Amino acid sequence: MMSTRTPLLSPESPAPALPQGIAQARLLLPPALTHWTDRLEPALRDICEYQLGLRDEHGRPTGTAHGKLVRPAFVLLCARAVGGDPVDAVSGAVAVELVHNASLIHDDIMDGDLERRHRRTVWARYGTPMAILAGDALFTLAFEAVSALERPESRTACHHLALTLRELMAGQSRDLGFERRGVPSITACLTMIEGKTGSLLGCACRLGTLVAATPPSWGDRFERFGLHLGVAFQLVDDLLGIWGDPRVTGKPVGADLQARKKSAPIVAALTAESPASRRLAELYATPGPFEADELALVAELVDQAGGRAWAREEARRRIETAWDCLVGIDVADDARMGLEELAALLIDREW
Amino acid sequence: MMSTRTPLLSPESPAPALPQGIAQARLLLPPALTHWTDRLEPALRDICEYQLGLRDEHGRPTGTAHGKLVRPAFVLLCARAVGGDPVDAVSGAVAVELVHNASLIHDDIMDGDLERRHRRTVWARYGTPMAILAGDALFTLAFEAVSALERPESRTACHHLALTLRELMAGQSRDLGFERRGVPSITACLTMIEGKTGSLLGCACRLGTLVAATPPSWGDRFERFGLHLGVAFQLVDDLLGIWGDPRVTGKPVGADLQARKKSAPIVAALTAESPASRRLAELYATPGPFEADELALVAELVDQAGGRAWAREEARRRIETAWDCLVGIDVADDARMGLEELAALLIDREW
Numbered sequence: 001m002m003s004t005r006t007p008l009l010s011p012e013s014p015a016p017a018l019p020q021g022i023a024q025a026r027l028l029l030p031p032a033l034t035h036w037t038d039r040l041e042p043a044l045r046d047i048c049e050y051q052l053g054l055r056d057e058h059g060r061p062t063g064t065a066h067g068k069l070v071r072p073a074f075v076l077l078c079a080r081a082v083g084g085d086p087v088d089a090v091s092g093a094v095a096v097e098l099v100h101n102a103s104l105i106h107d108d109i110m111d112g113d114l115e116r117r118h119r120r121t122v123w124a125r126y127g128t129p130m131a132i133l134a135g136d137a138l139f140t141l142a143f144e145a146v147s148a149l150e151r152p153e154s155r156t157a158c159h160h161l162a163l164t165l166r167e168l169m170a171g172q173s174r175d176l177g178f179e180r181r182g183v184p185s186i187t188a189c190l191t192m193i194e195g196k197t198g199s200l201l202g203c204a205c206r207l208g209t210l211v212a213a214t215p216p217s218w219g220d221r222f223e224r225f226g227l228h229l230g231v232a233f234q235l236v237d238d239l240l241g242i243w244g245d246p247r248v249t250g251k252p253v254g255a256d257l258q259a260r261k262k263s264a265p266i267v268a269a270l271t272a273e274s275p276a277s278r279r280l281a282e283l284y285a286t287p288g289p290f291e292a293d294e295l296a297l298v299a300e301l302v303d304q305a306g307g308r309a310w311a312r313e314e315a316r317r318r319i320e321t322a323w324d325c326l327v328g329i330d331v332a333d334d335a336r337m338g339l340e341e342l343a344a345l346l347i348d349r350e351w
Numbered sequence: 352m353m354s355t356r357t358p359l360l361s362p363e364s365p366a367p368a369l370p371q372g373i374a375q376a377r378l379l380l381p382p383a384l385t386h387w388t389d390r391l392e393p394a395l396r397d398i399c400e401y402q403l404g405l406r407d408e409h410g411r412p413t414g415t416a417h418g419k420l421v422r423p424a425f426v427l428l429c430a431r432a433v434g435g436d437p438v439d440a441v442s443g444a445v446a447v448e449l450v451h452n453a454s455l456i457h458d459d460i461m462d463g464d465l466e467r468r469h470r471r472t473v474w475a476r477y478g479t480p481m482a483i484l485a486g487d488a489l490f491t492l493a494f495e496a497v498s499a500l501e502r503p504e505s506r507t508a509c510h511h512l513a514l515t516l517r518e519l520m521a522g523q524s525r526d527l528g529f530e531r532r533g534v535p536s537i538t539a540c541l542t543m544i545e546g547k548t549g550s551l552l553g554c555a556c557r558l559g560t561l562v563a564a565t566p567p568s569w570g571d572r573f574e575r576f577g578l579h580l581g582v583a584f585q586l587v588d589d590l591l592g593i594w595g596d597p598r599v600t601g602k603p604v605g606a607d608l609q610a611r612k613k614s615a616p617i618v619a620a621l622t623a624e625s626p627a628s629r630r631l632a633e634l635y636a637t638p639g640p641f642e643a644d645e646l647a648l649v650a651e652l653v654d655q656a657g658g659r660a661w662a663r664e665e666a667r668r669r670i671e672t673a674w675d676c677l678v679g680i681d682v683a684d685d686a687r688m689g690l691e692e693l694a695a696l697l698i699d700r701e702w
Contacts, residue, residue: 040521041521043528044520044521106483109483110480110483110484128479129461129462130524132483132486133520133527136520137517137520140516141513144510147506147509147510150503154506155501155502155505158494158505158506159495159499163495166391166488169392169484169487169491170391170395172484173395174392176484177394
């Protein structure tokens with residue numbers, strides 16, 4: 001599964017071993033995803049498989065899925081963590097990956113984004129009607145996957161998947177609201193992130209635990225674990241949206257600043273009530289793209305107003321809280337190592 | 352529940368008794384729908400409730416749901432038909448109504464339709480991003496509703512709902528394909544209708560049967576019953592799209608002809624290989640709206656080429672096949688009467 005050509009790495013990095021959770025997800029997920037997408041009406045199937053990276057730009061099967069498969073990796077590792085067999089958790093891993101991609105397809109339409117993962121977004125490639133439908137189809141397949149087996153955990157998985165999607169959509173609704181209105185409070189911003197990113201990673205961890213008999217509170221505790229890690233992940237993503245290397249992020253330099261996004265570090269900076277904060281607000285209110293020197297200044301002001309430090313500290317705090325959620329649970333050593341490795345990757349990443 | 356002001360009736364009709372299934376659905380559904388929509392993030396909730404008719408154009412609660420509630424009525428009657436209590440089937444009735452409205456919201460975006468039920472469509476009123484999200488939220492709530500109770504039937508309901516949505520989306524994908532390509536075969540057209548309209552009425556009937564212990568085959572048989580009735584319903588709808596009274600349908604005269612739709616009666620006429628069929632194809636190939644006299648001629652040609660008679664006959668045949676699916680099942684008399692009344696309403700309607 002490993003090679004020096006792995007697209008996860010920045011060009012300068014040596015090739016470290018792929019975290020075990022991600023290696024396992026990359027092995028198990030592509031055939032499992034195809035097992036489900038194959039059931040779709042052919043036109044829809046091709047589009048869904050394009051989004052998942054199972055097909056390339058010319059519609060040819062790639063034999064692999066793209067994206068980081070972080071969410072499925074958490075499902076598999078959490079199954080291991082509670083003493084279950086990760087293979088039994090594959091349908092849950094499939095479900096979270098399908099839901100993630102469904103929401104990406106729909107979000108790209110809402111945001112008018114033209115590129116993702118260095119390829120055209122689904123709506124840009126196949127038109128808005130088919131993109132709406134492809135997103136719907138992936139949401140649906142996720143429920144089909146978790147409800148297929150006749151056993152009580154299937155009902156539980158369906159129900160938590162539905163609750164999670166409700167949180168995810170609440171988060172996206174709040175995010176769209178931020179773009180229409182003034183600067184939100186940092187609390188509102190974190191609530192939005194918990195819904196939009198935290199909830200699905202929380203669901204991933206909960207679904208993993210369903211493969212073994214566990215005390216009733218463990219599902220909730222693993223879900224909180226994932227939720228906080230998800231928030232940390234998003235905060236790092238937001239930092240990369242400002243300071244990330246375009247060769248690695250696949251987005252232009254300072255993409256979030258150019259789009260006047262109200263991501264968490266920017267909201268923290270805008271609400272800091274300092275001279276840097278006020279200067280930032282003035283520049284943010286100007287229309288049109290920033291020139292290169294303006295862009296550098298805006299990023300510098302976010303930093304000076306404390307946005308960068310706040311986001312790093314909040315991410316660190318969330319990771320700590322995440323682990324607090326599992327205190328007293330006897331997690332098998334190899335699973336704990338795998339989760340630690342994955343959690344570290346979420347924040348110490350160039351990708 | 353009945354009044355001479357009921358919007359279902361054409362202006363000239365006397366006021367007949369509302370079929371019992373619909374009367375019961377109108378009583379039980381509005382509070383049950385609100386029970387679920389109340390859980391949504393406020394901005395999303397208001398939009399979803401607007402779509403469902405629970406709120407008016409100014410966002411004020413109406414105390415009622417609009418639409419015909421035909422699908423929930425079938426859920427409730429089928430529960431009765433197998434000896435169950437319709438009240439136990441309310442979550443299934445809610446689910447099919449939510450799914451129906453979710454797909455209407457998304458279809459209206461795909462088709463660019465501006466009006467539905469004499470009001471602006473959701474995307475026309477709230478913008479495409481929030482409309483996509485509102486549709487997603489209603490799909491999600493449907494799964495939340497059927498998976499809420501901890502019992503084996505909940506898993507079954509979730510699974511069949513997911514399978515149904517897959518069929519529904521396959522139907523919509525095929526329908527979008529028809530608009531891009533040439534004239535489909537009448538078989539392809541019927542397959543599309545089975546997915547787009549039949550599958551959800553089939554699911555409604557199946558979900559109704561889940562409230563009682565029944566022989567294993569009954570779920571399938573009731574689903575086929577609903578599927579065929581759904582196709583009949585759509586064929587009548589297609590006839591109304593050509594010959595329906597605008598005061599009743601809420602659409603302009605000959606709306607489907609103006610939009611050059613390839614609905615089933617039109618496909619039957621276009622593929623009939625007669626002089627009327629060829630003349631119709633020529634007129635259908637001209638761009639721009641038809642003048643009043645052209646419109647009358649086009650409708651006349653659909654009739655002459657046999658499209659109207661074919662659709663009526665196919666609808667009649669589907670109703671017959673639907674009842675064949677239930678042969679040998681001991682349906683309680685009042686439930687059978689209710690189903691017959693509802694089935695009759697589906698085809699003998701001005702609405």
